[in-house]
Amino acid sequence: MEDKHKEKSCCAHTEKVYGNAGKEVVEKHSSDDGHDHAGHSHDGHNHDAVEGNVFKMFLPPILALILLIAAIVIDNWVSQSWFTETVRLAWYLVAYLIVGYAVIKDAVMSIVKGDVFSEFLLMSIATIGAFSIGEYPEGVAVMLFYGVGEVFQTLAVSRAKRNIKSLMDQRPDEVTVIVDGKTKTIKAQNAAIGEIIQLKPGEKLGLDGELLTDGASFNTAALTGESKPDTKVKGETVLAGMINLNVAAQVKVTALYTESKLSRILELVQNAASQKAPTELFIRKFAKIYTPIVVFLAIGICLLPYFFTDTYNFNSWLYRALVFLVISCPCALVISIPLGYFGGIGAASRNGILFKGGNFLDVIASVRNVVMDKTGTMTEGVFKVQETVFKPGFDKDEILKMVNAVESQSSHPVATAIHEYVGEVDTSIKIESTEEIAGHGLKAFIEGKELLAGNFKLMDKFNISYDIDSSSIVYTTIAVAYDKKFVGYITISDSIKEDSKRTIDQLHKLNIKVTMLSGDKSAVVKFVADQLGIDNSFGDLLPEDKVNKLKEIKSQMGKVAFVGDGVNDAPVVALSDVGIAMGGLGSDVTIETADVVIQDDKPSKIPMAITIGKQTKKIVWQNISFAFAVKAVVLILGAGGLATMWEAVFADVGVALLAILNAVRIQKMKF
Template identity: 35%
Template sequence: MTVPISDVKVNDLVFVKPGEKVPVDGEIIEGTTAIDESMITGESLPVDKTAGDMVIGATINKNGFIKIKATKVGKETALSQIIRVVEQAQGSKAPIQRMADQISGIFVPIVVGIAVLTFLIWFFFVDPGNVTSALETFIAVIVIACPCALGLATPTSIMAGSGRAAESGILFKGGEHLEVTQSLDTVVLDKTGTVTKGEPSLTDVLAYANWTEDTLLQLAGSAEQQSEHPLARAITDGMKERGLEAVEVEAFQADPGHGIEVKAAGHKLLIGTRKLLQKHHIQYEQIEASVTTLEEQGKTAMLVAIDGEVAGIVAVADTIKSSSPQAIARLKEQGIHVVMMTGDNKLTAEAIAKQAGIDHVIAEVLPEEKGSHCSASGTGKESRHGRRRYQ
């Protein structure tokens, strides 16, 4: 049964098909899938979810059929709270606006008083008895001297600025925060989707034994065509970019959280994590060092086994935006200290930061801890990078 989202109540059960948006915040009761949470967290890679995990409304169910129990609906959902923050920012008064209101509160009565005095002088002395002429001078004084621009320009600019920033994914909690951006000396950037593209792409293909890189990628890409996972699409797109044609896939089975089992071109393929190969008792010690190296570079390495033997590695990663180094260089030219804060491990974060030209990295930070890191650094404490303030 299909019902409007507004009719969904807490504890209602909702079915979400692959490709659909999760309608409300809730808990998965049944099913396994990968959820694209990029619109909330900025993370480019979907998060694997199973029964008992929480999901957020407005995120996208990528490749599994799930049943969820609604825990938050309407104005209580995470998306509604974000919208509320933007609305509050647009309606809040910055210090400069309060000053403008105070000035207007004094200036307006004075202007009205001068206009009335002008009307009386014009009516009784300059052009006696001519109401039209006296009224024109009264209106002229009001139009010219009344501080309309002073009272309207500031709230209009704050509303326009915070709205434009929200379109770019920047949320201001209030007008005062927007105002102080002119005095910023430090900018803290998240990695995924900000410094990087926010979507995975193929970076490495390593072949072993008697297999070539093209053959390995052709088989892996053909197998992954049957999957809807973004990592699978990255491998498939990489195959097409190299001009390789897909081969026929005879059988496909997904092992959620571990990888896939496929029969293609007469070969049995396993593509996925170490656990997948362990499950099938396939030795991979000879490529462990290469897998570790790729992971230290911030890449997701997938092991490939063909016909019961390890055959190679395909790696994907969220690569850096071409505009990131230029943007960061411009910030540095303005004397702004740039910091990258991420939940990734330190080696991965430093590899990305080096490509972007960022000197200071704060890694392995949980999402709920990022605010406290900024607050602690904003108290004026000294660090090896000098005094810094986070706005």
């Protein structure tokens, strides 16, 4: 890890700004006296208050500008005798120090701590050099515009941070708890598990909990981006950030303030920018090599012509070298590029898509294939029993009670469907042992007899013979065997999500091929794939089969994004170039394992995430191309004596500002 003083360079300063995104995302570098290098007061407060102090931030540049204009007017258009060389120098020097003192101090501190070639050094050499050859107005102007540029950088990053925090940090600071029948207001972070929160209509929930009231409707937009109210019933989980809409409700706290789903999501967003995109990493490395090269080139421009020209004039060549230094400052690149990626992360967050880093924005933009799971991704994952078919000679009700008792130990959606169909678990059924067989189903022993409930591959595994053509059933099928005999099956159906078809159409418009992999029956998978227009589908896959199939797709077709639940499909998520988890609010493990989390379970967010990645990459490369092109042209003109300090200011500060404005565009885009 780099020393903190390395952050005194423009490049590393940017790393400081983005490396802890969300917590101190707009923490500008301050010098030890409490002033930052833009010249405005830096009192240590969070930059949420930055835009309330805009005038204060602009005050030093405004004062310097007034003094500069006054001096230029006196110099050129006012007849007087008092504006002597000494007074003139002092006047310009005051204007210069108002905006330049902090920069010079940062340059000195950087050198002391080992970071010699910083942007502050470039600006200090160029402007002090301008003073040394009598170009006072240009020396002040360069530092003045640099200071203005720093203020705009602060405001741009402040806005990006504020946008994300306003979207994400929806937790109230206080909650009302019921103690001995009376209400009491306490800090949310002090609430203990098991305490009862009283939630009035219109109030935000501060912690995750279990709803104790019979029913209540909640606005979940802060968490999922979904504007439609979500009705919860007694016993269901409600999450921090949800807003109670209709009735007074009571909620039992089930997670501490720091362990809530929203806290995890906030932590994800806060840490997102620490994962640097390859483009950003390249620019950082480039700047570290580029800056010292530029300094030595400037020295060469100043001194080498002495050996090759008879009319060598030191002041003239020094001026060209100073212009060259100002032009060469890499601010536009190393500020606007991280801001572009951070803007992409913010735009995605606003739409309920959480990227774990700018690197994943880069990768997802290059994805040519999307491979997805079926259940819970393209279908609702809410199963309902369609029919029960049992062979004569078996007590159907008794078998269903046993299956229900065994399935009650599983959290799989199929188990939930069976429980809803059969009803309460019969506690008189004594289950001796239960084993989940991955990709197959469940095996249990009840009173010494074996019960199998799963797919037909489970029957094959235990050599249970059956006379059913399972491929002809276009539903998910749970085969049941008891005491080594096949007794029948249960069919369960799952409905396709309303935006699944639109999702596939949008992916095809992006020239992306779609493949569905599922452990469900091939007939069911093909049926769903045909309805949605998916290019390829494969069913009856065990977890290891999915891994092998994904390896095959990657070897043939390039970069792949896998979309699943992030838990059962962990090996495939790890293997894919980008792992996208549906149902980010449903599983802590999902948030931990996936690269991208879609909060509201909507598959239409998949093409949206890819589009945001493409737009972010496009903006970043626009900035790189523009900055390099302008700097290259003006560098050549400066070295040839055809560009003045004014052109240099545009090539540095002007290009940086334009690049920043371009980078923040993505935060306003609609996807």
